[in-house]
Amino acid sequence: xxxxxxxxxxxxxxxxxxxxxxxxxxxxxxxxxxxxxxxxxxxxxxxxxxxxxxxxxxxxxxxxxxxxxxxxxxxxxxxxxxxxxxxxxxxxxxxxxxxxxxxxxxxxxxxxxxxxxxxxxxxxxxxxxxxxxxxxxxxxxxxxxxxxxxxxxxxxxxxxxxxxxxxxxxxxxxxxxxxxxxxxxxxxxxxxxxxxxxxxxxxxxxxxxxxxxxxxxxxxxxxxxxxxxxxxxxxxxxxxxxxxxxxxxxxxxxxxx
Amino acid sequence: xxxxxxxxxxxxxxxxxxxxxxxxxxxxxxxxxxxxxxxxxxxxxxxxxxxxxxxxxxxxxxxxxxxxxxxxxxxxxxxxxxxxxxxxxxxxxxxxxxxxxxxxxxxxxxxxxxxxxxxxxxxxxxxxxxxxxxxxxxxxxxxxxxxxxxxxxxxxxxxxxxxxxxxxxxxxxxxxxxxxxxxxxxxxxxxxxxxxxxxxxxxxxxxxxxxxxxxxxxxxxxxxxxxxxxxxxxxxxxxxxxxxxxxxxxxxxxxxx
DNA sequence: CGATCGTTTGACAAGGGTCAAAATGCGTGG
DNA sequence: CCACGCATTTTGACCCTTGTCAAACGATCG
Numbered sequence: 057x058x059x060x061x062x063x064x065x066x067x068x069x070x071x072x073x074x075x076x077x078x079x080x081x082x083x084x085x086x087x088x089x090x091x092x093x094x095x096x097x098x099x100x101x102x103x104x105x106x107x108x109x110x111x112x113x114x115x116x117x118x119x120x121x122x123x124x125x126x127x128x129x130x131x132x133x134x135x136x137x138x139x140x141x142x143x144x145x146x147x148x149x150x151x152x153x154x155x156x157x158x159x160x161x162x163x164x165x166x167x168x169x170x171x172x173x174x175x176x177x178x179x180x181x182x183x184x185x186x187x188x189x190x191x192x193x194x195x196x197x198x199x200x201x202x203x204x205x206x207x208x209x210x211x212x213x214x215x216x217x218x219x220x221x222x223x224x225x226x227x228x229x230x231x232x233x234x235x236x237x238x239x240x241x242x243x244x245x246x247x248x249x250x251x252x253x254x255x256x257x258x259x260x261x262x263x264x265x266x267x268x269x270x271x272x273x274x275x276x277x278x279x280x281x282x283x284x285x286x287x288x289x290x291x292x293x294x295x296x297x298x299x300x301x302x303x304x305x306x307x308x309x310x311x312x313x
Numbered sequence: 314x315x316x317x318x319x320x321x322x323x324x325x326x327x328x329x330x331x332x333x334x335x336x337x338x339x340x341x342x343x344x345x346x347x348x349x350x351x352x353x354x355x356x357x358x359x360x361x362x363x364x365x366x367x368x369x370x371x372x373x374x375x376x377x378x379x380x381x382x383x384x385x386x387x388x389x390x391x392x393x394x395x396x397x398x399x400x401x402x403x404x405x406x407x408x409x410x411x412x413x414x415x416x417x418x419x420x421x422x423x424x425x426x427x428x429x430x431x432x433x434x435x436x437x438x439x440x441x442x443x444x445x446x447x448x449x450x451x452x453x454x455x456x457x458x459x460x461x462x463x464x465x466x467x468x469x470x471x472x473x474x475x476x477x478x479x480x481x482x483x484x485x486x487x488x489x490x491x492x493x494x495x496x497x498x499x500x501x502x503x504x505x506x507x508x509x510x511x512x513x514x515x516x517x518x519x520x521x522x523x524x525x526x527x528x529x530x531x532x533x534x535x536x537x538x539x540x541x542x543x544x545x546x547x548x549x550x551x552x553x554x555x556x557x558x559x560x561x562x563x564x565x566x567x568x569x570x
Numbered sequence: 571c572g573a574t575c576g577t578t579t580g581a582c583a584a585g586g587g588t589c590a591a592a593a594t595g596c597g598t599g600g
Numbered sequence: 601c602c603a604c605g606c607a608t609t610t611t612g613a614c615c616c617t618t619g620t621c622a623a624a625c626g627a628t629c630g
Contacts, residue, residue: 245610
């Protein structure tokens, strides 16, 4: 790997240096978009609000006023218990959408929390094919929720970690943010633990095992999957594409690695 | 309790003896429905197909042709792993809806399995306010998925069981199928285990504990919650109603108990 | 009445949690 | 540039919840 590693590549992207912003790449890959739709998305990206890490973007029960787009940084849907326990229901990556209203609901079902410093933009109105893209985006989120249930319910720590990494890898590729075999992961082990239903100590032990077995390389706040196919077969991985047919994630990507 | 116990009351209901069918009660409670909408729902109930226990109602990846209504019996959204492990993603109760299409999706994201002998009817077209009811129904399902993640991820066996029972109780009340403090539960401990991410042996131990502590009475394929409020505080229970504001589950119900 | 399925129980093993401390990294200010 | 403080990572020792294996028990049904 060149000194310009995958992380720095992705930081460039996050800054919109020269490539398209992740939410545009992502939605375009879900649905072919007309020029006025892509223009609207680009324009929306300019009106993003910044949230510092640990800030709440939306609180459970809050009134919703239209869908949002996470243009930079990581966020999460979380459920907090009064004794301090916390479960991350779903990780939100740059380019993901937040709280797409489906039907007449007006209240947020979960709290959305910024995990890193983030930027959040209001999504443009659902015109010119964007409605379809938003719906598909919501469908993917639903699929991830289901996978999260199966992951936590029936996989052991090693498998959970691998399965999560595979999902993140797929989702990053969808947004054009993954190198050929790696992606940025700016989360603490504590946060990973809250996502996987484990403790941070055990996350640490599990990462060490994955590392020692040569399955991953997780230096510099990024993860490289050394043998994604083997991991996929270990955890019986169900790809994201199962739900909408065909979109080809292989033919990616932004970085020469 | 009279010799006519809560279970027999519910069996009557399931047979549509004299009361309204559960799906009608449920949808009416979500959204006030015009007479032609309720007529359509009643008529749909007449065209139900029977599925034996263990039969697949919909298989992952199958083409969807409109929403369905589970008019009798229990079903579940499941994820099966190739090594035999199985995770129930969501339990479907009489009156629940199956695979409400949201947006352009055409393929089922999960397998739906009949857990008992069931009857499944095609839902009438989304006219006359039914569209709103279907959307709210989907919203509830989404909320249950999220709760399932938190339940499995951060609660121990005892809490998981209690939390699940509280959810089932709420959902049964919504469909008018719960007595004042109990509901039918025709599932095996093995099935409960697949739902809670445990083994059947441990489910058995946990039920015994709940029983010995006087929290539940689970004879005759039904569960009576002896101290629902205490259970709610133990598991920091988030009620179903959180997402649509107000519908009053307290002022239920069909049975004098 | 055997056969089958589900429940119950016990003994034991193991995965993961808890507690505590050391090591590492990193931003800040001097 | 160094020193400090703080957050995070790493490791070890120990314990507890839950899984595994096996057998007995009970119910239901042809």
